Amino acid sequence: MREKTAAIVVNYNDSETTVAQLRRIQDYAALDAVIVVDNASTDYSLEALRAEEGGKVTVLAAEKNGGYGAGNNLGIRYAAARGYTYALIANPDAEFTEDCLRSLIRALEKNPGLAVIAPVQINPSKAPGAERPGSRANVLSGAAAFPLRGWFADLLEAGPVARRLFTPLLHYPARHYRTKLARVDCVPGSLLMVDIACFLRAGGYDERVFLYEEEYILGQRLRKIGAKTALLTSVHYVHRHAASIGKSYRRALDRQKLRENAMRFYFRHYLGCKRPALLFAELWFALIRLEIFLTGGGR
Template identity: 30%
Template structure:
């Protein structure tokens, strides 16, 4: 009998994190040895090829001539594989034992489920909120204005970001974090994969929105565990890219006027938070100011 892993192709997008990418491949190989692993290098120019050859020779490396973004790299990996399930992983996501089996079982158990996300944890094993809501203009406003914080992340004032609620049971959700997500290939191909105009951030929410529009469901499976470090290949410099991804999602699903308003709201929120951070002393204040400056500067220029 073939293993569950033999039905899964994993795509790991690499960008200037050679140590973590190699460790992510090794963790996946230990958790599910039969999974096909493809690493897509987004023109990093580092030693990832040497590391993979030396430490995980079974992984296949695809090298892009230019960095076309996360979604484009995932699409390239999907085109180069053929198994019925696609496991999209960040390079700092470390799959734990039994996770692949639990994710596949979730999709096997629901023929109209297109994708399923695991319970993400931080390296110290604390919960990393893994369930998202789709970003809308109203939710972006609630998040940026602080209303979501004041409401405790509940009710109509809740924003789009993940909260700690609802992580103890399997359920149907609007969206899961893209750090680790198992996708049914047939559904992925039905909607054309990731929209490559999203360079980084919000590509998973756009994909989930398009899948849901076609009648597919998105699931969360807490028995599947993945450790996610988070934020290693971009840092504060990409905080502006996060805001741009949110605005781009609003544009795609609510129109250009809503997107313009979303950008204004996001900038106003970042400016207010920057002003407040001036009152925060020490390293904590410095880090906050760096993040909000990046948000106000907008997305980095692409090479």
């Protein structure tokens, strides 16, 4: 008897994108359920999602918008209570095939101790060639996966200019992706499959963080219990970045402020940073905000 798999899709004020996702995936035979969590939307989202309910699709209404982690935790706990083994955490704007889904399931089934598996993420705006798993364009853009790093390296990654200058030092080298199943510390949060029991044993997502840094925090929590994360380099998906979050937080400066709050929390509670490092981070954040403003992201 095969393991049961549920997809978890979190929505906030973007039912159009979420409904499109539901209609793409609800007939995938490899999915036993599609659980949609509406994160206390302030528009008509819940009504629109309720209209799609039935068959495999279940809609949960969160009491408040606790952010990305809280919404996914709610959906995964619901799946766990109903006997599901695997959960596919899928952003509304992440497009994947059923073959990709089946490959992820097989990888978890064949690799005991593996808690998280993800396909290679493709950003459709990248240059030609970025779609090839392990290609230079893909790896150096940070689209594949990333290691757990120290606070200074994380600050470099957060800076638009620094990220481009120091990319080879901040990410795995291309040779890391030569195997079909590449062990990594973290995978992008837009599409990943988790072993529900391992995910919950690690504590799931930290609900004290509203948005951003979830990948690093989950990586730290999984490392603490000795669970493994991997990238399946033979399959990929398309992530249309900011298709959802860009509707709720239209200004780049607003998104940057959310990212800074998450980084402050991560630095304090997971990396144990002290006052000097935190003060340096504040100076760095100010430079990033200035760069965003000068390039038009503040409007």
